[in-house]
Amino acid sequence: MIDILGTNVDDVIDEVELKIQIKKLYDKINNLLTSREKEIIELRYGLTPSGYKTQREIAKKLNISRSYVSRIEKRALKKLKREFYLENENM
Incomplete structure (x- = not known):
């Protein structure tokens, strides 16, 4: 089939x-993150x-400070990174 295509x-x-990998990422975003973390990452x-x-645009949309957006983003990325690390350790 590959020869034909x-x-x-x-x-x-x-x-x-x-x-x-993309499906795994979306699954982890949906299952690990809070709704606010998910919204900010998306x-x-x-x-x-x-x-x-930008963080500034997100802050304005959510009516929170830019620094708070930054903290939530970092926390969410840390959760995702830790989960992928643990997944790779178990393989």
Whole structure:
């Protein structure tokens, strides 16, 4: 089938692996983070149709300070990083 399609096997494997990793990330965002953390991560990194937002734009939208947005973002990223680290340790 690959010969017919003319697609490199490594490219197909890389694309499948990327899709698996993206699904894992979204699952972890949905299951680990609070609703506020999730909203900030989605807005900050462009995981919404409106694209990415600056901390200042998020702060204005949520009516909180920019520094509070920064703290929530750091906490959420730390949770995600720790979860991925633990997952890799168990493999």
